[in-house]
Amino acid sequence: MSEALAASRLAFGYTTESIVQDLSLDVREGEWLGIVGPNGSGKSTVLRMLARLASPRSGEVQLDGHNLKRLSTKHIAQRMTMLAQVQEAALDITVRDLVRRGRHPHLKWYEECRGEQEDIVDWALQVTKMELLQHRSLLMLSGGERQRAWLAMAMAQTPKILLLDEPTTYLDIAHQLELMELIRQLNQDQGLTVVMVLHDLNQAARYCDRLIAVKQGAIVQEGTPSEIFQPSFFREVFGIEARIFDDNGVPVYMPSGISPLESGSAH
Numbered sequence: 001m002s003e004a005l006a007a008s009r010l011a012f013g014y015t016t017e018s019i020v021q022d023l024s025l026d027v028r029e030g031e032w033l034g035i036v037g038p039n040g041s042g043k044s045t046v047l048r049m050l051a052r053l054a055s056p057r058s059g060e061v062q063l064d065g066h067n068l069k070r071l072s073t074k075h076i077a078q079r080m081t082m083l084a085q086v087q088e089a090a091l092d093i094t095v096r097d098l099v100r101r102g103r104h105p106h107l108k109w110y111e112e113c114r115g116e117q118e119d120i121v122d123w124a125l126q127v128t129k130m131e132l133l134q135h136r137s138l139l140m141l142s143g144g145e146r147q148r149a150w151l152a153m154a155m156a157q158t159p160k161i162l163l164l165d166e167p168t169t170y171l172d173i174a175h176q177l178e179l180m181e182l183i184r185q186l187n188q189d190q191g192l193t194v195v196m197v198l199h200d201l202n203q204a205a206r207y208c209d210r211l212i213a214v215k216q217g218a219i220v221q222e223g224t225p226s227e228i229f230q231p232s233f234f235r236e237v238f239g240i241e242a243r244i245f246d247d248n249g250v251p252v253y254m255p256s257g258i259s260p261l262e263s264g265s266a267h
């Protein structure tokens with residue numbers, strides 16, 4: 001399997017203080033990679049660098065073997081899209097118009113979104129279950145509905161690589177599972193490469209092929225969910241004690257308390 005994205009020796013900081021240091025990772029084509037770690041550890045920053053929304057102080061990201069810095073925005077948008085953690089303030093446009101924006105990278109400047117393009121918009125609305133709300137303004141949606149509208153836009157972009165930052169935050173449990181199942185379907189049927197920051201570690205273990213744990217701007221552990229889910233992982237990365245169970249081959253953890261030694265030092 002070839003690499004869809006490769007980051008080498010990334011460093012980032014807003015001030016002289018480092019937020020990310022010497023971080024390298026590869027994302028294979030068709031893989032579902034989960035990024036986990038405590039609050040403020042640098043997960044969103046890493047994702048933003050992979051999407052070229054943040055420029056590394058040093059190091060580089062390659063998309064399909066090409067330095068991201070040298071690719072056009074349009075080329076990148078045809079290959080990859082990112083659904084950010086907190087969407088910008090709601091716009092007064094309809095859900096359908098938002099989703100149509102997902103087609104822009106695939107249109108010539110003079111082309112309008114119609115015909116086959118509109119079929120893709122219909123498909124994106126359908127798979128995200130937003131058909132009934134498509135004529136509603138974004139201003140008149142709940143947080144979860146708005147989240148799904150942005151996901152529909154990302155789907156309409158028909159990316160090969162989807163980057164998501166805690167996409168389930170505003171969703172109730174049924175919509176969380178629907179979203180994860182939808183992404184699984186796209187991942188398995190269409191080979192969509194997925195990189196996802198997730199706080200729910202049990203969901204991460206259930207869906208991701210591989211996990212990387214980030215702490216203080218560096219990768220501290222990496223492996224399949226079964227390799228990663230050990231009491232020492234929860235203690236060292238999150239500062240908690242946990243028991244691990246097996247649910248038909250999927251590891252599941254149950255927290256039992258704050259680790260005495262790690263207490264207060266997880267962040």
Ligand SMILES: Nc1ncnc2c1ncn2[C@@H]1O[C@H](COP(=O)(O)OP(=O)(O)OP(=O)(O)O)[C@@H](O)[C@H]1O
Nearest residue numbers: 014019037038039040041042043044045046085197
């Ligand atoms: N605009 C900014 N200016 C200065 N520092 C920032 C800025 N944005 C983020 N940071 C800091 O960078 C660090 C990493 O933030 P980042 O959002 O990448 O963490 P995260 O692991 O995604 O956190 P969370 O799980 O809370 O979403 C944090 O310490 C945060 O306070």
